[in-house]
Structures are given as structure tokens and as C-alpha cells.
Amino acid sequence: MDVSDKMDRKGEIKVPKLDSNCKQRSVTSSRLGRAVQFTSLFAGLTLGTASEYTKSLFGWSDATDMQSAMLSPQNMERIVDKLCQLRGAALKLGQVISMQDPKTISPQLIEIFDRVRQSADYMPDSQVMKIMCDQFGNEWQTKFKAFDDKPFAAASIGQVHCGILHNDVDVAIKIQYLDISKSIESDLNNLIGMLRFFNLFPPGAFIDDVIEKLKRELAWEVDYLREGDFQTKYRDLIVAHHEFYVPKVYDELTTTCVLTTELVSGITVDKCFELDYEHRQFIGMSLLKLVFIELFEMKCMQPDSNWSNYLYEQKSKRIMLLDFGASRFYSDEFINNYKEFLRASVADDRDKLYELLIKMKFLTEDDSEVLVEAHMNAAMMFGEIFRNDGDFDFGEENLSERLSVEVAKMIEQRMSPPPEEVYSINRKISGIVSLCSKLNIKINCRQIYNEIIERT
Known part of the structure; x- marks a missing residue:
């Protein structure tokens, strides 16, 4: 039954449709099968690179070296198609890379992964049926009044279907790709090995450390019971802030591989750039x-700034918050130190800031002057947002670009990885700052600072 069309006709709930580029393809679940897929991709990229470089010798291609030859349009299509087919950890890494700044990661690489961010393939009915039978038994369909066989969303770890419960509640059923949890480590190792071979990571990126953090996050994300529990806790904590809404989790229809929640409506925030200024602001x-x-209030964060995790409902002026798989809590010690760090940056207190950067292990006393200066500059730039009691113009101040210059210096100069907690926090903050810039808005950020930082 096509539940999504039925909902549209009712005029009650409208859900997005899959990207037209998405295909129905079986998930390759065995480690050997996935290794073969990566091997075929590597072989295709190698041949494509050699061909493109050879053409350049005769003036038939714009490639200037082996790296630019590797990032030819034909090779980009190979990577996009294969990652959409494989899904899982490889696609998740691509999503993370796609949110980075072109000054720190190859812009061509970002372009590749940006194209796969919303274009994962989806499972055939037979694999969906197998998973649902494994999780709820052969009579699983009796648990729903209706279930839409075709998903309305497909991402790195799972796909999402519409359903209706017997009490006429509309729900979203997220179903994890078949055995995808077993492929995390091997997929990441295969993809990183390939990207390293083609020299696509800048020196000093500490990619091994990033990968270890990503493996941990992915282990969280493939445990839908953990995600459902965190979503329920987060929902209780955010309830006092009426501009946000977190969908209810239905525990009786949630397992390690299936997560059932209330279905909410809205448009993803990256589709809001043309809305009236009032909505954008x-x-x-x-x-x-x-x-x-x-x-500073909840001491926990949903760190994934993927735009599809935020839906804006214009009528109610509320933002729906989705996808809590990578969410985490932070220790009181870290939060207190981070608050002092923010206060020092807002106060333009460089001595206090340096002391905190050492204390929090952003820096060591042996780090180069260039690295120290980059950290100080970046902190001061972030403090600019809150320093003055007036509107900060995100559209004009090019903050993201200025910060990315300092981040590039940090990557080049850093001798040890930063604290574990900052990966998730920096990813969230940089994503929101970038969004504000794209929304082309002005905000009195000092007011937010006084309301939350000084009050907590």
C-alpha cells in the first residue's frame, strides 16, 4: 500500500520523496563481497586515472598531475555509484567529508561525497522482509495498519518507511541495511586505504584518529536501541524549549535494527535559503x-549537522530534530572547561585562553608558534560572534572562510590529535555557522550568550 500518497491526499502529513538518482539494489552483506566491490572500484579508478593522465600528455585532458587525473568526471561517477550501492561506513565517511571545508580537504573530494549525501540506494522488498521477519516474526505486518513498501529516505546506515499504527498514528520506520553493522571496520579500512593511495588527505589530518572516532560513532549508530533511548532522554530534556520538537519513540516497535518513531513533517533546512527573512533568521x-x-544546559549533543536532520515547519515555526544515533553526553569537567574557554574568547583574554588550550589538551607547551597562533586566532574569531551587543552579520562577515584558514594551519602544524570531545562539537558548530552564512542572516548572538552562558 502506498502510504505516503495516502497521507499526501489526506493533507495531514507530507514526507519527502527519494532522490530520483536512488536505485533499488541489494545490499552486499558479506565481508568478502564488499571487499570485491572495493577492489573493483580501485581497479576502475586506477585505469581511469592512467587513461586521463595519458590524454593530458597529448593535450586531450585538463589534468595537470596524477591527483587531478584521478578526480576526473568519469572517476567521480565511479565513486558516487559504488558508494551509493555499498552504503554503510564508507558512505558515512563520505557524508562527514562532504561537510568539511575545501581548504582542509580536496574540494573535488567534497564534491564527490556531497553528491552521495542524499542519494544512497535502497534495499529490495526481499531484504526488507527478511529484516522485519528476523526482528518481529513472520507476522510483523499485523503490527501496522499500513506499511509503505517503498522508503521515503535512504541514508548511510538505513532507510525510512512510512507506516500507520492501528490507532491511526503516522510513524516513520527506520530499517537498518542488511548486516551493515558487520562491515564497519573493513569498509573504513578499504576506503581509507584507497584514498591514501591516491594522496587525497592533507598532511597532519590525523586521519587514523578521525577514523577511530568514526568507528566508535558508527558502533553507536547501528544500535537503534541505544538511539531510541537517547532520543527519548533528549526529548524530555528539550521539552522546555518550544521551538524544537523531537519525535516520540515507540519502544514496542524498536529493536537493534529497527527504530519506529512518530512521523513529523517539514522541509530540510538546506531548502530554506529562499524563505522570507523572518523564517531564515x-x-x-x-x-x-x-x-x-x-x-551548557543538557550536557549532551546530537553532533551530526547533516541538514536532513533538521526539518522546519513553517506553520508552527518549529524545528524538528532527527537522528540521534551519534549523540553523546559530556562530563561536567569538560563542559566547565569549555565554558571558561568560550568566556575567555569572548573577553579577548589571550592569556587565559592559552592556559585553557593547554589544560584541555588542544595544545602542548612544545607546539609551534604557528599552531598556537592559529588556535588563538580561531578562538578569537569565534568569540567575535558574541563580543558585541548587536547583530552579527553572518552573510557579510565571511566567518567560515576566515576560520577555515586557521583550521588549515592547525592541520598542517599539529603534532598530536585534539581532545576526543571536540570532534563532535566542532562538527556541529562549524555546520551551524556555515548554515547561518548560507541563510544570509543577522543575529544578536550576545543575547544568546547572556541568556545561556551567563545563566548556567
């Missing part, structure tokens, strides 16, 4: 405020 101000509510 509300979105940016609310999400910037959310970062500090999470850190």
Missing part, C-alpha cells in the same frame, strides 16, 4: 542557540 538563531542549550 528564526532557523539560524534557533539552531545556534541549540548548540549552547545542548552543551
Whole structure:
């Protein structure tokens, strides 16, 4: 039954449709089968690179070296198609890379992974049936009044179907790709090995450390019971802030591989750039405020700034918060230190800031002057947002670009990885700052600072 069309006709709930580029393809679940897929991709890229470089010798191609030859349009299509087919950890890494700044990661690589961010393939009915039978028994369909066989969303770890419960509640059923949890480590190792071979990571990126953090996050994300539990806790914590809404989790229809929640409506925030200014400002101000509510009130964070995790409902002026798989809590010690760090940056207190950067292990006393200066500059730039009691113009101040220059220096100069907690926090903050810039808005950020930082 096509539940999504039925819902549209009712005019009650409208859900997005899959990207037209998505295909129905079986998930290759065995480790050997996935290794073969990566091997075929590597072979295709190698041949494509050699061909492109050879053409350049005769003036038939714009490639100037082996790296640019590797990133030819034909090779980009090979990578996009294969990652959409494989899904899982490889696609997740691609999503993370796609949110980075072109000054720190190859812009061509970002372009590749940006194209796969919303274009994962989806499982055939036979694999969906196998998973649902394994999780709920052969009569699983009796648990729903209706279930839409075709998903309305497909991402790195799972796909999402519409359903209706017997009490007429509309639900979203997230179903994990078949055996995808077993392929995390091997997939990441295969993809990283391939990207390293083609020299696509800048020196000093500490990619091994990033991968270890990503493996841990992915282990969390493939445990839907953990995600459902965190989503319920987060929902209880955020309830006082009425501009946000977290869908209810239905525990009786949730397992390690299936997560059933209330179905909510809205448009993803990356589709809001042409809305009226009032709506754009509300979105940016609310999400910037959310970062500090999470850190200093709730002491936990949903760190994935993928735009599809935020739906804006214009009528109610509320932001729906989705996808809590990688969420985590932070220790009181870290939060207290981070608050002092923010206060020092806002106060332009460089001596205090340096002391805190050492204390929090952002820096060591043996680090180069260039690295120290890059950290100080980046902190001061972030403090600019909150320093003055007036509107900060995200559209004009090019903050993201200025910060990315300092981040590039950090990557080049760093001798040891930064604290574990900052990976998730920096990913969230940089994503929200970038969003505010794209929304082209002005916000009185000092007001947010006084309301949350000084009050907690």
C-alpha cells in the first residue's frame, strides 16, 4: 500500500520523496563481497586515472598531475555509484567529508561525497522482509495498519518507511541495511586505504584518529536501541524549549535494527535559503542557540549537522530534530572547561585562553608558534560572534572562510590529535555557522550568550 500518497491526499502529513538518482539494489552483506566491490572500484579508478593522465600528455585532458587525473568526471561517477550501492561506513565517511571545508580537504573530494549525501540506494522488498521477519516474526505486518513498501529516505546506515499504527498514528520506520553493522571496520579500512593511495588527505589530518572516532560513532549508530533511548532522554530534556520538537519513540516497535518513531513533517533546512527573512533568521538563531542549550544546559549533543536532520515547519515555526544515533553526553569537567574557554574568547583574554588550550589538551607547551597562533586566532574569531551587543552579520562577515584558514594551519602544524570531545562539537558548530552564512542572516548572538552562558 502506498502510504505516503495516502497521507499526501489526506493533507495531514507530507514526507519527502527519494532522490530520483536512488536505485533499488541489494545490499552486499558479506565481508568478502564488499571487499570485491572495493577492489573493483580501485581497479576502475586506477585505469581511469592512467587513461586521463595519458590524454593530458597529448593535450586531450585538463589534468595537470596524477591527483587531478584521478578526480576526473568519469572517476567521480565511479565513486558516487559504488558508494551509493555499498552504503554503510564508507558512505558515512563520505557524508562527514562532504561537510568539511575545501581548504582542509580536496574540494573535488567534497564534491564527490556531497553528491552521495542524499542519494544512497535502497534495499529490495526481499531484504526488507527478511529484516522485519528476523526482528518481529513472520507476522510483523499485523503490527501496522499500513506499511509503505517503498522508503521515503535512504541514508548511510538505513532507510525510512512510512507506516500507520492501528490507532491511526503516522510513524516513520527506520530499517537498518542488511548486516551493515558487520562491515564497519573493513569498509573504513578499504576506503581509507584507497584514498591514501591516491594522496587525497592533507598532511597532519590525523586521519587514523578521525577514523577511530568514526568507528566508535558508527558502533553507536547501528544500535537503534541505544538511539531510541537517547532520543527519548533528549526529548524530555528539550521539552522546555518550544521551538524544537523531537519525535516520540515507540519502544514496542524498536529493536537493534529497527527504530519506529512518530512521523513529523517539514522541509530540510538546506531548502530554506529562499524563505522570507523572518523564517531564515528564526532557523539560524534557533539552531545556534541549540548548540549552547545542548552543551551548557543538557550536557549532551546530537553532533551530526547533516541538514536532513533538521526539518522546519513553517506553520508552527518549529524545528524538528532527527537522528540521534551519534549523540553523546559530556562530563561536567569538560563542559566547565569549555565554558571558561568560550568566556575567555569572548573577553579577548589571550592569556587565559592559552592556559585553557593547554589544560584541555588542544595544545602542548612544545607546539609551534604557528599552531598556537592559529588556535588563538580561531578562538578569537569565534568569540567575535558574541563580543558585541548587536547583530552579527553572518552573510557579510565571511566567518567560515576566515576560520577555515586557521583550521588549515592547525592541520598542517599539529603534532598530536585534539581532545576526543571536540570532534563532535566542532562538527556541529562549524555546520551551524556555515548554515547561518548560507541563510544570509543577522543575529544578536550576545543575547544568546547572556541568556545561556551567563545563566548556567
